[in-house]
């Protein structure tokens with residue numbers, strides 16, 4: 421003859437262990453996902469650096485272009501200056517001098533542009549080294565976080581092994597006709613098979629229970645299940 425009162429106590433105890441086991445297993449499962457999420461976050465942050473470096477490259481190209489342009493125009497001025505000696509008429513001389521003045525004006529604009537670009541290059545280089553420093557810190561943080569998670573995982577695994585050992589001992593005491601029912605419910609009901617009754621309501625689904633059901637639970641002749649969520653009901657002493 422099964423002592424139902426004792427069996428229910430054992431089931432409540434088993435539920436307590438299983439609740440801890442379920443929670444720890446869930447924590448363990450979520451860990452690789454969290455690491456992946458953090459790695460993706462870091463990858464996204466490196467995108468900013470890439471953008472800055474591309475901007476810098478474009479600016480350097482622009483600088484080179486302006487410098488080459490300046491060099492070519494300075495060559496033109498030199499050429500014109502040599503031509504000045506070979507000119508015969510006053511009119512031609514004046515025209516060429518005007519042309520030289522025009523190219524010189526162009527050149528001083530180019531020089532101003534180049535100075536602006538150099539200033540901008542300074543600013544962008546500073547931004548890049550700031551961004552690199554930031555990423556370095558983030559990488560260190562991620563490495564430390566991974567290490568911490570690894571340690572957590574080891575601790576959780578050890579705790580799980582201990583709890584499962586306790587569980588194996590406990591289920592030996594549970595009646596062979598009762599245990600399969602419990603195992604079936606816990607699998608289908610998200611790790612919660614045994615629930616208490618409080619304020620006349622099932623604490624699994626919070627449905628109010630009829631007085632007759634509550635009486636049946638109190639009588640402890642047989643397992644009583646919630647009509648709504650099918651979990652095993654008990655009343656806390």
Ligand SMILES: [Zn+2]
Nearest residue numbers: 622625646649
């Ligand atoms: Zn219920």
